[in-house]
Amino acid sequence: MRIGIPKGLLYYRYHAFFETFFSELGSEIIVSEQTNKDILDMGVQFCVDEACLPVKVFHGHAASIKDRCDYLIIPRIMSICKKEYICPKFCGLPEMIIHSIPSVPKVSVDPLYMRNDKELFKWCLSAGSAVTRDSAAIKKAFVSAKKAQKKSRTGIIEPGRRLTVMLAGHPYVVNDDYLNMGIFNKLRAKGIGIITEEFVSDGETREEVKRLVKKPFWTFQRRIFGAACVLIKKNLINGIIYLSSFACGIDSVIIDLIRHFVGDFPMLVIKLDEHTGEAGVDTRVEAFIDMLERRVLNENYNPSPRECVLSGQNPV
Ligand code: SF4
Known part of the structure; x- marks a missing residue:
């Protein structure tokens, strides 16, 4: 067989x-x-x-x-x-x-x-x-x-030279090298550290979602939102790159939830569909990294939404 x-x-x-x-x-x-x-x-x-x-x-x-x-x-x-x-x-x-x-x-x-x-x-x-x-x-x-x-283990955690980003999204987008447009190598080449939601424990994500009005219905909604909040709270990341699939309703909910709770913490959302070109993704990732470097390293930027996440308050 x-x-x-x-x-x-x-x-x-x-x-x-x-x-x-x-x-x-x-x-x-x-x-x-x-x-x-x-x-x-x-x-x-x-x-x-x-x-x-x-x-x-x-x-x-x-x-x-x-x-x-x-x-x-x-x-x-x-x-x-x-x-x-x-x-x-x-x-x-x-x-x-x-x-x-x-x-x-x-x-x-x-x-x-x-x-x-x-x-x-x-x-x-x-x-x-x-x-x-x-x-x-x-x-x-x-x-x-x-x-x-x-x-077996999925996900990635790699230290960077100066900055670390959370690579967020559904595991079949984040871990597929064709769909993610080789983003791991692009970030590695720039010395950027990477962490994915798999490296935040289930217990921690469950604690984070307790402050939502409604308990998450979808597992990846809890995991990705919860992990983003935990990583920001622990000061382990400088930004989030979210790989989102065009027409995915669950991604829209997660992205809005993250934005709602972390305010102006740097987050780049890349919408992917069969027409997405790699050059466009490269440009956006490079611009995002430049912005992070400028704000975090040169302007000594300390993202205030961390306090909102810490206190559980809505920064909006
Ligand atoms: S709609 Fe979203 S959650 Fe559903 S399979 Fe597609 S990418 Fe995954």
């Missing part, structure tokens, strides 16, 4: 789990290539126009491997934390793929709740049954997959 795993969306967070689970069951794993222009073009060709960039790119990944596998893993991830959810686009992902791309092989369609072992195992039993009917083997593969996932 050849299992196809598209390298898009939450692959970046959970690839260790999926790959280990199916390879432990004796399957051959076919993972799509790193995102590139061909994959993006295929995604744009097959996906509906209204979808966000990461969903379009996911279509491209699925299309690129569909003829080389017998079973395609399209995780319908619903929730990864108790009482929180993932974007609704994930709920309809298997149907989008089945109806948009011609001649797809069998696809995993069961909803995937990753918030506890019991629910996760339920998905494994169903998806694993495509490979074997031996439930003991599925259980064993599940245990190994969990161990592999525990050891």
Whole structure:
């Protein structure tokens, strides 16, 4: 059995789990290539126009491997934390793929709740049954997959020479070198330190969102907003670069929340879609870094919103 795993969306967070689970069951794993222009073009060709960039790119990944596998893993991830959810686009992902791309092989369609072992195992039993009917083997593969996932890590933390920025956004945009336009290397070349939300603990982000009027509904809303506030409060960053997907409703909420609570703390928002050009991104990143250097190093700028974040007051 050849299992196809598209390298898009939450692959970046959970690839260790999926790959280990199916390879432990004796399957051959076919993972799509790193995102590139061909994959993006295929995604744009097959996906509906209204979808966000990461969903379009996911279509491209699925299309690129569909003829080389017998079973395609399209995780319908619903929730990864108790009482929180993932974007609704994930709920309809298997149907989008089945109806948009011609001649797809069998696809995993069961909803995937990753918030506890019991629910996760339920998905494994169903998806694993495509490979074997031996439930003991599925259980064993599940245990190994969990161990592999525990050891895997996404995100980046790198010290810089003088300045550090938080690279914010959904993990499948921030960690995809094609979608993020190679921003890690651009910042490294300028000696800028980088930190992503993965390096702020879940507990700290939960504390931060307590002052919101309404508890966050989406896990990444809590994680990214909470992490930004914690990093500012601890004085660990000089600015935020937010990589946002055009037409992403969740990004709009997170960006507005961050702006609302941190006032004029430096934040650059880069909207990405299939037409975004690298030269335009380079110019904006360079201008942002110049501005940070001027304000933080030359003008001894101390961002006052830090006090607002500290006190939990609204600076607006
Ligand atoms: S959260 Fe935003 S970027 Fe992610 S799949 Fe949903 S709409 Fe797309």
